[in-house]
Amino acid sequence: MTPELRKNPPQPLAPVSFDVPKPFETTLDNGLRVIIFENERIPLVSYRLALQSGDVNDPDGGTGITSAMVSMLTEGTLDYTSLQLAEKIERLGANISASASDDFTIVAASSLSLYSAEILHLLAEVVLRPTFPEDELDLYRRNTIENLKFQRSQPGFLAGEQAARLVYGKHPYSKVSPTAADIEKLDRDSLATFHASTFVPNNAMFIVVGDVKRDEFIGEMNELFGDWQRGNSESIEFSLPPAPGARTLTIVDRPGSAQANIVLTNLAVKRVDPDYFPLIVMNQVLGAGASSRVFMNLREEKGYTYGAYTRLGTKMLAGDFEATAEVRTAVTGDSLKEFFYELNRIRDEKVGDEELADAKNFLTGVFPLRAETQEGLTNLIVNQHLYGLPEDYLQTYRDNVDAVTVEDVQRVAIKHLRPSEMAIVIVGDAEEVLPQASNYADTVEIFDTDGIKQDAAKYARADTNEAADVAGTWKLVIDFQGQQMPVSLTLEQTVDSVSGVLETMLGNGEIADGKVSGNKLSATAKADMQGQPVDFTIAGKVDVDSMSGTITAPIVPDPLPFTGTRQRHDR
């Protein structure tokens, strides 16, 4: 191939269309919705019994009961013990798992289609006839309590716990995990009663994807689930917290942490919000992937982190926005600066047409990739039905993404990203993190890893007035009435005294009397401009390798703002 041909990316081949057919849907007499997606491509079958209730349905004083009840489904039934169930399922090479999220409960089973009848029978057994044996519940309680302790050693858990509390206030989404006391309270009778009242067919749907025959399957469903008795299914509502009105900083002190885990978050929207499509496009531009702005900035340009991302958590009743990165502790402040720069930029400036097109192309292009495996396809169909999305949701997804405009992106960024009242959560060594981050927030609170609030004063360093290191060459840009004027500032430092030179396009100035106090630099550069002595007064604030401030000269009326960074130098 000639070098010329290599210069530009090649044109794609002829496009191949991809459409997900709509599944067949029916309802059993007891109200159980049955959704069937016949697909013979692979000799596998995936089943999902999905309920529209989850951890948010835990009753008052019963935190953790949904998750416990769901975890116990496979630990004993009328016909089988826990061990018998495990052996029966695994001997088929199959899998049954049950889990609850905030909004939903899903009991999933998958197997070779050869065993589709056996595994369906076992699925019905765990859904309809669990017995919650006392000894298994006792083991669950003790293991869960140990796991609660264990997860407190993981920085990601600690960050998520604080972020949820700060965003959701008293809403049940604020609880990411029950407490040991909640777990102690669980007993067999309440689990059995709770199962009977929430596991009702009129609150459930059954989804099958794979190598099944529709009529045969409906027959099997009637046989196994036809006698399942209806019950009450009530929807619940919770109020969301008021706008915080200020930017807060919450540090979880994890002494000896090798990194700082940063989360910036605010309340956003629920899954069915009309802003959903503009938001996912906006988020793709901003931080969802490895070609998004925050990754390009914090990792590829700055090398602060292995990964920096933004995420939309859109749930049934509410949702949140998060920006996250795990950075080396020394650049915690710098990372916050770059995050807020990107958050402000996507609000203040319209994204470019090409950047918008790239984000939309990604979202529409990966769609068939997500449907490649049976699990992937099943998840798409399950989510569509659980969230109550339109019947043609999977068929119109690409059109909905394509319809988003640059104006939509800016509008939803302004509305749903609110840097001035975000919660900043940082898990790390508080002594190191606090001085770098405190300037970014209106209030500060500090917790230990057990979630106990600490006295913030004891983390303040005695030596905060120690002179920052400003030595080196700084490339600064002065904003001169809208014109960007580059200047260079080369400094030498002895304790808190600074000397050096300011180089501008108009001439150079010697600095003789510079001072550093804490992170503040003050200096006067004596320049000679066309025979006239001119004094430039520099007032800068240093944040590791970045500096911002003003330069004042008698020839211009107002101080000129500048920002810039230090060139790499040996320290």
Add this chain to the structure above:
Amino acid sequence: MSEIFKLPPIEIEEYSLANGLRVVLNADNSIPVVSIAVYYDVGSRNEREGRTGFAHLFEHMMFQGSANVPKAGHFQHIMKAGGTMNGTTSSERTNYYETLPADQLPLALWLESDRMLSLAVTQENLDNQREAVKEEKRLRYDNQPYGQIFDLINEMIYKNFANSHSTIGSMEHLDDATVEDVQEFFRIYYAPNNAVIVLSGAFETQTVKDLIETYFGDIPSQPLPPSLDVAEPTEVAATYKEWEDKLAPFPAFLIGWKIPPRRSPEFYALYLAGKILYDGDSSRLYQNLVKGEESVIQLFGFTDERRGPSSIFVGAIPKPEKDLSKIRETIMREIHDLAVHGPKTEEMEKIENQLVNDAVRMRQSSMSRAQQIAEFALYDGDPTLVNTELDDLLAVTSDHIRNAVGKYLNTENRALLDVVPVGKEKKLTQSR
């Protein structure tokens, strides 16, 4: 069971370009998606002393631009085409892969060939990626409880430097890596005759062959890399070590055994022994330790599959008041039982169904097919093994398992790493 459940073979076509690049095509038009996997025959085992972590640092450099692709342009090009991509480094190989809508196949070939031909290496990019890799090391290893135990136990199991040192490497060695090192590494290992490219998914075979010739045909081959000796004595390098972990909330332990290479009959037998011991809720150790004795919070085990001497691990995080040595006795007792009596009939039936199930699931996605095929092509010179490996595994008998467990696991020739938590109290007395 396997008699009534014959899997259709994965279609394989293999050939080489004149420059030595090995090509494997697996056409499957069921979903309009295509995956490309490029595997280079270089991993951490090829690193020299003083440069640990280099193969992985180099992998990052492969995303930093080439003659016609700007820095980070790889991410941008793939994502705006609706694709996904990544690269990973292991002891054995470094791989790069993309999955794209089928019509975007030429893009992936252009990107992969441009960096194979003309990787751009600058001091600035090296410095930047060095920092990203250090953060990756902190994130995955240094800042996680128990994050370093697998690297530590490899140093105990293996005596040969090629096998024993970690893939993520040391901070000092990362600092020492120079632009010249990167350029030399590229020249030696990133040659077409040291690589395999696999395409799996929806494409028209002749079109693809033409495209591959166009993009890769003119990349010059290089002298073969220096030969590598990964031979090991059968003894492990160290049988016991205590590791103080300041982030761990509880004690834990990890046992590791040195075992024969991947695809050997003994390796297959031990892989299946592992399934019987620790895989799933019906496994012996889960039923004994998590249920039964109720002595552990977490139980885990796996095999580390290598071309040379490989390894198998069992580890546990016990409950706080439990006696670690009693838990290890239980583990060794089950191993002893397998070595004497072999697996039960039900266990063999379970394994058989699980193997078929795993094989079917692997076939679903173009990327998992491409990766499996690439490993067989690179390690064994025979991509069609993807179609026969299931038979090789199903041919393992309970006697094979009994004998292999007796020879390789039921022995004192194993490494034991004890993790001792040194909590925050210690840190507080040090710092204030």
